[in-house]
Amino acid sequence: MALAVSLIFDDDIDKAVRQIWQMLAAEGVCDVMQGLGYPPHVSLLVSDDDAIEADLRSMMAALSQIRAMDLMLGxxxxxxxxxxxxxxxxxxxxxxxxxxxxxDRAPAGAIRPHYQPGQWTPHVTLQMTGDRVRGEALASSAWSLPRRGRAVRLELARFMPVVPLAGIALS
Structure with missing residues (x-):
């Protein structure tokens, strides 16, 4: 199993992303994201090392005063x-x-390479499998312009299946 620290979005962005997930599933492109049973999010860190759960919980507790964050999606x-x-x-x-x-505070070597500083691409996954060209066209038609939203929660989860372990509301 793996662990992830993610930002969870406000209701408007959550709803808009879920609509795209639903559309991609209804069109037979990909139902993976919808099937996770986890809200739309941006993963900040992902680790395959279960042994760092306590470290991640401590890091999150130290961030209890973090503020909600404005984001531009698209x-x-x-x-x-x-x-x-x-x-x-x-x-x-x-x-x-x-x-x-x-x-910087995670144990050395514990974070997946694509989530290391300098390698990380902040993103919200819409599709994991299926026809990429068709999925991208459908998603682009539904999300034609960038939208402003807010990250309102920082959460630690274990996956697969996704099980939230800890979280803090962003003030």
């Missing part, structure tokens, strides 16, 4: 040579600083 993009379609997530310096703060 455009729709994809990772090359994969089926993964995603929304760009731009939180400016605040998001990058939070990511670096967490990554």
């Amino acid at each position: 455009p729709v993009r994809h990772f090359p040579d994969t089926s993964i379609v995603w929304l760009n997530c731009d939180g400016g310096a605040a998001l990058m600083d939070l990511h670096r703060h967490l990554a």
Whole structure:
């Protein structure tokens, strides 16, 4: 199993992303995200080392005064040579600083390479499998312009299946 520290969105962004997940599932492109039973999110750190759960819980507790974060979501993009379609997530310096703060305090070598500072791409996954070209076109038609939203919760979860372990509301 793996662990992830993620930001969870406000109700408006949550609803809009879920609508895209539902559309992709209804069109037979991908139902993975909808099937997770977990809200739309941007993962800050992912680790395959269950032994760092206590470290991640401590890091989160130390961030109890963190503020809600304004984000700009969009455009729709994809990772090359994969089926993964995603929304760009731009939180400016605040998001990058939070990511670096967490990554710098995680045990050395515990974080997956794509989540290391300098390698991490802040994003909201829309599609994991299926026809990438079709999924990206459908998602782009539903999310044609960037939208402003807020990250309102920081959460630690274990997956698969997804089980929330700890969280803090962002003030």
